[in-house]
Amino acid sequence: MQKAIFLDRDGTINEDIGYFCDPDRLEFIPRAFEALRLLQQSFVLFIVTNQSGVARKYFSEDDLVTFNKYIQDELKKQGIHIRQTYYCPHLREDNCECHKPNDFFLKAAEESYGLDLKGSYVIGDHPHDIELAHNVGAGSVYVLTGHGKKHFEEITAQPDHVAPTIYEAARWIDQYKDE
Ligand SMILES: [Mg+2]
Ligand SMILES: [Zn+2]
Numbered sequence: 001m002q003k004a005i006f007l008d009r010d011g012t013i014n015e016d017i018g019y020f021c022d023p024d025r026l027e028f029i030p031r032a033f034e035a036l037r038l039l040q041q042s043f044v045l046f047i048v049t050n051q052s053g054v055a056r057k058y059f060s061e062d063d064l065v066t067f068n069k070y071i072q073d074e075l076k077k078q079g080i081h082i083r084q085t086y087y088c089p090h091l092r093e094d095n096c097e098c099h100k101p102n103d104f105f106l107k108a109a110e111e112s113y114g115l116d117l118k119g120s121y122v123i124g125d126h127p128h129d130i131e132l133a134h135n136v137g138a139g140s141v142y143v144l145t146g147h148g149k150k151h152f153e154e155i156t157a158q159p160d161h162v163a164p165t166i167y168e169a170a171r172w173i174d175q176y177k178d179e
Contacts, residue, residue, distance in 0.1 A: 001116035005039050005173070006106060008124030009049035011146015012166055014071070016125070019053035021067045026074070029145050033078040035170035040081060042177060043120070044113065047085040048105050054089035061089050083113065101131035106138070123169050130157045141169040
């Protein structure tokens with residue numbers, strides 16, 4: 001069975017500038033490409049992102065889908081293959097089943113692609129990314145980019161590792177993945 005990396009989007013792969021859906025404002029985190037190229041040697045890559053900007057009507061779901069595709073295409077130009085991007089368009093208050101830290105999308109990916117979730121990892125800059133990992137028994141790395149520093153004190157579920165950026169997160173996972 002294949003193992004996966006479930007990547008948060010804003011603040012983890014690209015700079016988090018608040019709710020946005022605009023290619024002109026997309027800026028990748030430094031060395032994110034190197035990190036993802038390293039990870040995809042051993043893992044299938046997915047993006048799992050909460051995008052409540054849809055529910056807040058800051059942008060439409062169609063625009064979000066187009067923008068997510070744009071991000072995947074930009075990554076593809078760098079030799080990085082994202083198997084699928086999963087997004088929750090709801091508010092936390094909607095109590096939907098797909099809002100992180102709910103494990104809905106990870107279970108869906110497991111079902112669709114036959115993944116080994118226990119051997120997989122979540123990388124993210126929010127405590128709910130770590131809770132998400134715990135919910136399926138996956139490993140987790142908390143990054144200090146994006147909102148990572150701001151929310152660090154709020155972590156309840158312990159990450160396996162804390163890394164300054166996705167680059168160090170990838171190096172750490174690559175080193176310890178078989179243990
Ligand atoms: Mg984030
Ligand atoms: Zn949802």
